[in-house]
Amino acid sequence: MPVTVGVAVAILYFLSIFSFDHGCMASTTPSATERPTRTSAARTSSATGTPTAAVAGRKNPKRGLAFAAELPGDILNVNQTASVISWQYDWANLPPAYLATSNIKYIPMQWGSGSIDRFVDAVRAQGADTILAFNEPDFVNEANMDPTEAARLWMAYIEPLKQYGVRLGGPAVTAAGTGRPWLQQFFAACGECSIDFLPIHWYGVGTSGFYDYLWTIHNEYPRLPVWVTEYADTSDNETEVLSFMNETMRYMDDLEWIERYAWFGLFRPKSGVHYNLLREDGGLNALGELYTGAKTVYTQYIKDTTFEGYKTVDGADIPNQPLVTSWPVYMTASGARPSRWVILGTDTPSLVISLVAISIGSLMSGVYWTVW
Ligand SMILES: *[C@@H]1O[C@H](CO)[C@@H](O)[C@H](O)[C@H]1NC(C)=O
């Protein structure tokens, strides 16, 4: 009997070591404490409110999100009352769960010719009323399609959505020399296509080149409202990028024939790029705050070599990449997941306390043994 009690006491001591050890590990891992959970972030924001918040529920009907972020949690800073973002897309035809439940209208896209026969079903299954089609078909590194073939695919697989009242966005060509000729050939081959609006992309330095391009497109297709579905100032000077964003947003907000725009884009730092909206930890940087009208309520720091830098999700830039549904929750600097329970940690406090506890445990079972 006393032996059992002694053993039980020893076991209790061991358990206390393990718990201590766990707490100790957590506190010596800085990122763990800097990383609010989803629920605590949500609670904080609703409890305290955001001082700089825009008027509740006021969204900018034109301003959208090109979601190229690395982690599902990266949507959380945009999915908040203060954010003025009203729509989003991620170059895919179905929203992953974290975008579908984000309260931001998702616009599906038929990126290229892949799986195009399933597009109508995907659009109808999610009840979408607007779609985007063919991402940079004039560019070999993107959808890379022949304009005549694209017209044929359009009539077979995109046009049928018209009967369900879906608004159809035309092919989004690049602003490079290949873009407008491609579009002309496409329209020539697709006299029957019902295109409701024209998405375009632009990258460059300075507002004047951007405005010239907008007006060139508008003068060529005056009937079609324009969606700028990717654009950014590629200057190395972050002050210039910020003021470019500031000016162009107001310019497009005021321009009647611009229906929507999406800055490229929502992602974390990438080498040589100065137009990302997120910081290394997923929080909003100065561009992100200006663009969304919100402040950071959530960060999730990832330090792992396989996630270093820029990585696209759900087919953005990498069309054949499988749909990502699960992501690493948290990784240590070495890339290993921290174990939940660490038995006899190697740091000095753990070792000292473990030794003391073992001694006391042994001593007590010894005492009981002797007394009995
Ligand atoms: C977005 O916010 C709403 C509350 O405003 C919440 O119900 C929803 O779960 C959030 N979505 C995600 C993906 O966190």
Ligand SMILES: *[C@@H]1O[C@H](CO)[C@@H](O)[C@H](O)[C@H]1NC(C)=O
């Ligand atoms: C960035 O641009 C601003 C405004 O044009 C200018 O004042 C500043 O000197 C530039 N910074 C650098 C590092 O070139």
Ligand SMILES: *[C@@H]1O[C@H](CO)[C@@H](O)[C@H](O)[C@H]1NC(C)=O
């Ligand atoms: C944006 O432009 C407005 C009007 O010119 C100005 O008041 C504001 O400071 C600018 N914001 C940034 C971040 O440049």
